Amino acid sequence: MRLFGFQIPPVFSLLFWIALWEIAGQYELAFILPPFSDVVSELFILIQRADFQDAAMLTFRAFVIGMAISIVLGIFIGFAMGSSRMANSVLGMWVNIFASAPLSSLVPILMLLFGLGQTTIIVTVVLFSTWIIALDTYAGVNHISPSMSEMGRSFGATRRQLLTKVLFWAALPEILAGVRMGLIRAVKGIVIGQLLVSVVALGRLFRTFSDNFQFEQFWALTIILFIFALTFSSAIGWLENKVEYYANTRG
Amino acid sequence: MLAATSVTPHAKGEKSDRLFGMSDTLFYRILSVLIVFGVWEIAGMIPISIAFPTFSSTMAAMFEMIFDGRLIYAYGETLKPLGMGVAISAFFGVTIGVSMGLNRLSQWVWEPIFVVLQASPVAALIPLITYAYGIGITAKTVAVIMLAAPIIVLNTYKAVRNANPSLIQMCRSFQGTRLQEIWIVIVPNAAPVIFAGLRLGVAAGFIGVILAELLITPTGIGDLISYHRSIAEYDYMYAAVFTIIVFSAVMVGFLETVEIKYFRPEKKKV
Amino acid sequence: MSDVATAAPLNPASATPENIVEVRNISKFYGSVHALDKINLSFPKGQMTTLLGPSGCGKTTLLKIIAGLLEPSDGEVLINGKVVNGPGPERAFVFQDFALLPWATVLRNVAFGMELAKVPKAEREDKARHYINEVGLSGFEDKYPHELSGGMRQRVGLARAMVVKADVLLMDEPFSAVDEQNRRKFQEDLLHLLAAENKTVIFVTHSIEEAVYVSDQIVLLSPRPGQIHSIIRPEISRDTSPDDIRRDKKYLDAVENIWTDLRKYLD
Numbered sequence: 001m002r003l004f005g006f007q008i009p010p011v012f013s014l015l016f017w018i019a020l021w022e023i024a025g026q027y028e029l030a031f032i033l034p035p036f037s038d039v040v041s042e043l044f045i046l047i048q049r050a051d052f053q054d055a056a057m058l059t060f061r062a063f064v065i066g067m068a069i070s071i072v073l074g075i076f077i078g079f080a081m082g083s084s085r086m087a088n089s090v091l092g093m094w095v096n097i098f099a100s101a102p103l104s105s106l107v108p109i110l111m112l113l114f115g116l117g118q119t120t121i122i123v124t125v126v127l128f129s130t131w132i133i134a135l136d137t138y139a140g141v142n143h144i145s146p147s148m149s150e151m152g153r154s155f156g157a158t159r160r161q162l163l164t165k166v167l168f169w170a171a172l173p174e175i176l177a178g179v180r181m182g183l184i185r186a187v188k189g190i191v192i193g194q195l196l197v198s199v200v201a202l203g204r205l206f207r208t209f210s211d212n213f214q215f216e217q218f219w220a221l222t223i224i225l226f227i228f229a230l231t232f233s234s235a236i237g238w239l240e241n242k243v244e245y246y247a248n249t250r251g
Numbered sequence: 252m253l254a255a256t257s258v259t260p261h262a263k264g265e266k267s268d269r270l271f272g273m274s275d276t277l278f279y280r281i282l283s284v285l286i287v288f289g290v291w292e293i294a295g296m297i298p299i300s301i302a303f304p305t306f307s308s309t310m311a312a313m314f315e316m317i318f319d320g321r322l323i324y325a326y327g328e329t330l331k332p333l334g335m336g337v338a339i340s341a342f343f344g345v346t347i348g349v350s351m352g353l354n355r356l357s358q359w360v361w362e363p364i365f366v367v368l369q370a371s372p373v374a375a376l377i378p379l380i381t382y383a384y385g386i387g388i389t390a391k392t393v394a395v396i397m398l399a400a401p402i403i404v405l406n407t408y409k410a411v412r413n414a415n416p417s418l419i420q421m422c423r424s425f426q427g428t429r430l431q432e433i434w435i436v437i438v439p440n441a442a443p444v445i446f447a448g449l450r451l452g453v454a455a456g457f458i459g460v461i462l463a464e465l466l467i468t469p470t471g472i473g474d475l476i477s478y479h480r481s482i483a484e485y486d487y488m489y490a491a492v493f494t495i496i497v498f499s500a501v502m503v504g505f506l507e508t509v510e511i512k513y514f515r516p517e518k519k520k521v
Numbered sequence: 522m523s524d525v526a527t528a529a530p531l532n533p534a535s536a537t538p539e540n541i542v543e544v545r546n547i548s549k550f551y552g553s554v555h556a557l558d559k560i561n562l563s564f565p566k567g568q569m570t571t572l573l574g575p576s577g578c579g580k581t582t583l584l585k586i587i588a589g590l591l592e593p594s595d596g597e598v599l600i601n602g603k604v605v606n607g608p609g610p611e612r613a614f615v616f617q618d619f620a621l622l623p624w625a626t627v628l629r630n631v632a633f634g635m636e637l638a639k640v641p642k643a644e645r646e647d648k649a650r651h652y653i654n655e656v657g658l659s660g661f662e663d664k665y666p667h668e669l670s671g672g673m674r675q676r677v678g679l680a681r682a683m684v685v686k687a688d689v690l691l692m693d694e695p696f697s698a699v700d701e702q703n704r705r706k707f708q709e710d711l712l713h714l715l716a717a718e719n720k721t722v723i724f725v726t727h728s729i730e731e732a733v734y735v736s737d738q739i740v741l742l743s744p745r746p747g748q749i750h751s752i753i754r755p756e757i758s759r760d761t762s763p764d765d766i767r768r769d770k771k772y773l774d775a776v777e778n779i780w781t782d783l784r785k786y787l788d
Contacts, residue, residue, distance in 0.1 A: 195377070
């Protein structure tokens with residue numbers, strides 16, 4: 001978009017929305033929407049609070065463990081689906097069901113089975129992100145030109161070498177796209193899980209803030225989560241761009 | 252990776268066999284379903300947890316709820332706001348998305364905000380809805396719109412943006428007007444991806460409505476889950492969750508069939 | 522090289538053929554990339570002119586400028602002596618990637634130009650059927666593009682361009698996505714079809730044999746920036762059979778000469 005001959009980067013339109021928010025807040029148009037400036041000052045107080053830091057650490061640890069599990073699992077399932085028609089048709093059915101199912105309805109069951117602690121969060125992350133990673137890995141494997149693996153075999157590569165030296169790298173762009181989508185889903189899953197559990201970690205803070213009409217704090221916490229989600233997904237997006245150059249030259 | 256989530260082409264170079272009068276893949280699919288249910292039954296019999304009913308008791312609870320009408324009533328409660336929310340999101344989402352694809356200013360204004368909403372856990376805001384809209388059907392509809400609209404907008408936008416430039420040039424070479432270009436070429440060209448976005452929007456909206464029912468307004472199918480959990484009737488609770496997964500699989504499968512039938516003739520199996 | 526700019530009356534044998542399309546001083550820049558440099562060309566009415574050259578010589582860019590699909594950075598295009606900006610009814614384009622509407626049948630695709638011009642449905646379908654028959658696709662009216670082979674799809678693209686009765690047919694590497702055997706058949710059919718219609722054709726290709734086989738006049742372009750290298754008139758008699766043409770000494774010499782000219786531009 002151009003204004004007076006200057007190119008205005010798209011991110012600046014976010015400032016426009018934030019300004020609208022600030023105005024709506026100042027004039028108290030909606031009582032659930034405090035001025036943005038109040039939310040930001042509350043944000044800086046919030047991140048120094050011990051209960052927030054504990055909750056964030058607990059959540060983050062569970063998130064990392066869960067993501068590690070689902071990346072390994074998702075890639076494994078994706079390659080299994082790509083390697084045989086049978087695995088594709090059987091696993092594919094389950095993966096497709098879980099990739100589009102409203103998994104939030106399963107969270108109450110997870111709470112019953114795994115308690116209200118870290119295990120539930122880890123399982124939630126795995127449940128929310130594995131399937132999309134598997135689907136994208138499969139799309140990547142399926143997308144590889146057959147001559148790639150024929151080339152490997154003609155040079156005498158073993159099955160293991162073929163997998164680790166050729167196929168994995170050829171499918172990497174799609175795998176990373178899957179990881180990025182999985183990550184976004186995992187953050188959403190964590191938030192949904194914690195909102196539903198609401199006695200541990202961030203979920204308890206959300207509950208406290210909303211029960212006590214502390215909307216500044218509530219929005220501050222939401223914005224922290226938004227920033228976290230966006231930072232992680234753009235980091236992976238950056239990695240994706242780095243590997244894209246050979247995705248274009250691939251057969 | 253839109254395509255990745257919607258189609259599963261077969262791995263190449265293997266031919267199919269037949270087992271017990273059906274194709275072998277169908278046979279193994281059914282077998283895998285039976286195995287999963289079997290493991291569930293056994294795990295429930297041990298039991299691995301007091302909160303883990305067997306498959307058979309869950310099914311019994313499900314059929315009981317179907318026949319006494321509770322489940323059907325609950326789905327009616329859930330689907331009303333879902334339908335309304337998806338319809339509203341579809342109307343405004345497609346309009347905004349198309350305008351973003353055709354107009355720079357519209358793109359500048361809307362794209363960043365919807366990208367942020369799409370990538371962020373918007374569900375966190377659901378508890379706030381109740382302060383603005385109470386606990387009625389409006390609150391649930393708003394929850395659906397919050398989750399469904401961003402994906403519909405972004406898919407529509409991308410579809411319009413990526414309209415085949417060759418087709419647009421073709422239209423211009425036959426002196427098509429800008430309006431003809433939009434209505435006869437760009438919009439039909441974008442229709443499959445727009446529809447895929449609507450399908451994803453329905454799935455996201457379903458999550459939204461169930462979350463709203465679990466978090467703020469104890470009605471519909473979400474209430475069946477919370478209520479039976481609170482009185483420890485786990486087989487009924489599992490039955491409700493089970494129907495949600497099955498319902499969503501059937502709904503998504505149906506929408507995919509519609510998509511392939513009407514929008515992607517080239518993907519139809521010969 | 523500059524003398525070609527004035528090479529307008531190319532065929533002294535016929536009584537100064539009218540130039541239906543003229544290109545004057547056309548230059549094109551893509552940012553800092555210089556794609557075309559001061560191109561001057563004349564296209565005699567009723568003749569087939571080929572733009573030939575290695576990739577990067579700007580031949581497709583030039584064709585799309587003539588079509589009005591691209592704006593030149595400098596210079597002008599004249600049709601029947603009048604300067605034109607943008608597409609017009611005297612020109613019809615055949616696309617390299619066919620540009621068929623995937624959701625429309627063969628019949629609707631062929632009639633598409635008339636649909637845009639709001640010709641009544643019955644009338645336009647009538648005309649479309651005639652040309653579907655002419656390009657050898659009768660029986661396929663209700664098929665969709667994905668059900669056709671590459672060669673058949675381009676026949677649809679050709680019928681769509683023929684049916685609007687434009688005097689000038691612009692063809693952008695129309696056979697590049699068609700396999701070799703079908704391409705030969707298609708070239709023969711094209712010549713046969715054009716002989717009956719008295720159309721002016723501007724044809725872009727990178728195949729030397731194709732250029733010599735189909736053209737009255739060949740414009741050789743050299744790359745970076747795109748300039749006219751030379752203009753060749755093969756002077757091959759079209760009265761003999763296709764196989765005789767391909768064995769004709771003039772045909773073989775022309776192919777050989779062009780190859781000698783072009784090979785120095787290869788990397």
